[in-house]
Structure formats: structure tokens, C-alpha cells
Amino acid sequence: xxxxxxxxxxxxxxxxxxxxxxxxxxxxxxxxxxxxxxxxxxxxxxxxxxxxxxxxxxxxxxxxxxxxxxxxxxxxxxxxxxxxxxxxxxxxxxxxxx
Amino acid sequence: xxxxxxxxxxxxxxxxxxxxxxxxxxxxxxxxxxxxxxxxxxxxxxxxxxxxxxxxxxxxxxxxxxxxxxxxxxxxxxxxxxxxxxxxxxxxxxxxxxxxxxxxxxxxxxxxxxxxxxxxxxxxxxxxxxxxxxxxxxxxxxxxxxxxxxxxxxxxxxxxxxxxxxxxxxxxxxxxxxxxxxxxxxxxxxxxxxxxxxxxxxxxxxxxxxxxxxxxxxxxxxxxxxxxxxxxxxxxxxxxxxxxxxxxxxxxxxxxxxxxxxxxxxxxxxxxxxxxxxxxxxxxxxxxxxxxxxxxxxxxxxxxxxxxxxxxxxx
Numbered sequence: 001x002x003x004x005x006x007x008x009x010x011x012x013x014x015x016x017x018x019x020x021x022x023x024x025x026x027x028x029x030x031x032x033x034x035x036x037x038x039x040x041x042x043x044x045x046x047x048x049x050x051x052x053x054x055x056x057x058x059x060x061x062x063x064x065x066x067x068x069x070x071x072x073x074x075x076x077x078x079x080x081x082x083x084x085x086x087x088x089x090x091x092x093x094x095x096x097x098x
Numbered sequence: 099x100x101x102x103x104x105x106x107x108x109x110x111x112x113x114x115x116x117x118x119x120x121x122x123x124x125x126x127x128x129x130x131x132x133x134x135x136x137x138x139x140x141x142x143x144x145x146x147x148x149x150x151x152x153x154x155x156x157x158x159x160x161x162x163x164x165x166x167x168x169x170x171x172x173x174x175x176x177x178x179x180x181x182x183x184x185x186x187x188x189x190x191x192x193x194x195x196x197x198x199x200x201x202x203x204x205x206x207x208x209x210x211x212x213x214x215x216x217x218x219x220x221x222x223x224x225x226x227x228x229x230x231x232x233x234x235x236x237x238x239x240x241x242x243x244x245x246x247x248x249x250x251x252x253x254x255x256x257x258x259x260x261x262x263x264x265x266x267x268x269x270x271x272x273x274x275x276x277x278x279x280x281x282x283x284x285x286x287x288x289x290x291x292x293x294x295x296x297x298x299x300x301x302x303x304x305x306x307x308x309x310x311x312x313x314x315x316x317x318x319x320x321x322x323x324x325x326x327x328x329x330x331x332x333x334x335x336x337x338x339x340x341x342x343x344x345x346x347x348x349x350x351x352x353x354x355x356x357x358x359x360x361x362x363x364x365x366x367x368x369x370x371x372x373x374x375x376x377x378x379x380x381x382x383x384x385x386x387x388x389x390x391x392x393x394x395x396x397x398x399x400x401x402x403x404x405x406x407x408x409x410x411x412x413x
Contacts, residue, residue, distance in 0.1 A: 074297075074300070077293075077297065078297060081289050081290070081292070081293040081297075084289045085289055085290060088289075
């Protein structure tokens with residue numbers, strides 16, 4: 001059981017890290033704010049989500065697992081809202097500058 | 099060299115690199131953003147050292163709250179500089195070598211102190227753990243803050259209120275009893291208002307949870323209060339609540355309450371027991387919780403008012 005759990009952890013966390021690396025590369029390489037935001041949201045949503053799912057087999061008890069899932073949900077919610085705010089600010093600023 | 103050592107070295111190198119970027123950055127905004135990242139990396143470092151209480155405080159106060167204060171200061175500097183070199187207003191070029199020398203000497207002194215520690219380093223940790231049963235607490239850090247070193251914590255609360263008074267004293271004469279900060283004009287149906295409506299109840303609950311588990315686990319009054327303060331600020335930024343005028347009696351009571359309750363307990367200890375801030379052993383836990391509740395409310399309000407700024411509008 002624990003061997004399967006460990007395998008699940010390694011696979012999911014590595015997959016999550018891939019999205020963090022890809023998101024970071026996008027943040028550094030993409031040309032403007034909106035595309036950089038697009039890259040960053042993948043790290044927040046998919047990357048963190050996969051890391052959290054991967055850690056679930058390692059925690060003791062339901063409460064600790066729920067805490068991990070709550071962290072993911074909170075980051076999803078606040079990063080979606082923050083991305084929207086930054087995106088709108090960038091979009092409006094683009095209209096103003098010639 | 100093990101993988102953990104590599105992680106340690108990489109993290110330490112990253113901390114130094116981000117610190118260097120903060121110092122040498124030409125833009126004040128970029129420096130502040132780097133400073134926030136620096137604080138988060140340092141708190142990661144504290145987690146690796148198993149100092150989770152310190153990590154929480156560093157992330158909440160050192161990185162989060164200080165970051166917001168610095169962003170506000172950077173915005174004010176930019177306004178004043180009219181788009182020029184903002185840093186020039188803060189520190190004229192001729193002063194910079196002196197600042198560098200002073201900061202360098204402090205760094206060298208700290209490094210000498212760390213390197214010069216005898217091996218094994220002197221520690222009070224066993225004593226702190228041995229005294230826990232008398233306090234009814236399970237977290238030695240909280241016991242140190244509220245019981246062993248209670249006077250320090252009491253004075254810290256007084257310093258916070260003094261800092262707020264200093265900020266308020268910068269207000270213009272016609273508004274000095276008024277509401278801090280500019281009126282927020284967020285769209286009531288917009289994303290920010292939606293975020294505030296949904297996140298604030300959850301965030302306040304998490305803040306109270308962090309405060310409550312501080313008795314036995316990493317957490318505590320200061321960290322919990324910072325989260326509550328952030329939620330209040332979010333509600334104010336989203337236009338769901340307005341900053342109360344600083345002359346309001348309730349505001350003053352809340353701001354003085356933390357240090358007031360603490361001080362009253364201290365005097366009671368002097369009258370009934372052995373010394374200032376001596377808690378009777380039978381009721382130590384209840385008294386500690388009473389102090390911490392008052393402290394959490396006061397710290398949350400003080401931090402939020404510090405970020406909200408000087409009074410700028412009539413009450």
C-alpha cells in the first residue's frame with residue numbers, strides 16, 4: 001500500500017513540478033503581461049494542484065488532508081481573482097499608452 | 099553531499115541573490131517586490147530549521163505586512179518625485195556609502211557572533227520545555243512570549259500603539275480626527291468585491307484558528323492577528339467597509355485593550371502574587387488566553403490601521 005502511495009506521490013509531484021517549471025519559463029520568456037499571466041496561472045492551478053494531490057497519500061488523517069485541499073482551493077480562488085485584477089489593469093493601461 | 103544539503107545551499111544562494119537584487123535595483127517597486135520574495139524565501143529557510151513559528155511570523159509580518167507598507171511608501175515617493183529617481187528622495191547619493199558601511203558593519207558583527215558561538219551553542223530550550231506544565235501550554239514559543247518573557251511582549255504591544263500614534267500625528271490639521279486613507283472606489287459588482295465577500299469570512303476563520311492552535315502548535319496571536327488584519331484591509335479595499343475615524347471611542351478602546359489587559363494582569367500579579375505579571379498557577383492557562391484574545395484584537399486593528407495610513411478625510 002505504501003509503495004503504491006509513494007509511487008503516486010512521486011509521479012504527481014513530478015508532474016506538478018513540470019507545470020511550475022513551465023510556468024516560470026513562460027513568466028520569463030513571454031512577451032507581455034497577459035501572456036505571462038496565462039503562464040503563471042498554470043503553475044498556481046495545475047502545478048500546486050498536482051503537488052497537493054501527490055502529497056495526500058503521505059499525510060496522517062483526514063483533517064491534515066482536508067487542510068492541504070483547503071490550501072489548494074484558497075490559492076485557486078485568490079490567484080484567479082488576482083489574475084483577473086492584474087489582467088484588467090494591464091488591459092486598460094495598454095489602451096492608454098500609444 | 100546529500101540532497102538536503104544541496105537544497106539548503108541552493109536556497110541560501112537564492113536568498114543572497116534576491117537580497118542583492120533588492121539593494122542594487124534601480125526601481126523602488128522592483129526592490130519592494132524582491133523584498134517580499136526575499137521574506138518568503140527566508141521563511142522557507144526557517145521551516146527547514148524547524149522554526150515554524152518564526153517562519154509564520156516572517157511570512158506574515160516580515161514579508162506580507164512590511165511589503166504592503168513599503169509598496170505604499172514607494173507609491174508616495176513616486177508621486178513626490180514626479181517620475182524621477184524615487185530613491186534620491188529617500189537617501190541622497192552622498193549618504194549611500196555611509197549607509198553601506200553601517201549595514202556592512204552590522205552584517206559583519208552578526209556573522210562574527212554566529213561563527214563565534216561555542217559548540218554546542220548555549221540553549222535555554224530544555225528549561226523552556228521543562229516549564230511548560232506550569233503554563234498549561236504545549237508550544238514553548240508561545241510560553242516564552244506570554245509567560246517567561248511576558249514583559250517583552252507587553253512592551254512590544256506598547257511600541258505598536260506608539261508607532262500608530264506617530265503615523266497619525268502626520269495627518270493634516272483639518273482631518274486629524276478623521277478617517278485614514280483615501281476613499282476606495284471599487285466596483286461593488288467587480289471581482290475585488292466578490293473576492294472580499296467570499297474570502298474574508300474564510301480568512302477570519304483561518305486567522306482565529308492560527309491564533310487558537312498557537313497554544314500547542316506553531317501559530318499564535320501575532321500571526322493570527324496579521325491574517326485578520328489582512329482580511330479587514332481586503333474588505334476596506336473592496337469598498338465593503340470604510341475605515342472608522344481615528345477619534346472613535348471604540349477604535350481607541352480596541353487599540354489600547356491589548357496592552358491594557360496585559361498591564362492589568364501584571365498589576366494584579368503584583369498585588370495578589372509574587373511579582374509583576376506573575377500568573378497564579380491554577381489559572382495560568384485561562385489568564386494567558388484572556389491576554390492573547392485582547393492582544394489578537396489589538397494587534398489586528400493596529401496593523402490594519404498602520405497600513406491604512408494617516409487620516410486624510412474628515413470623519
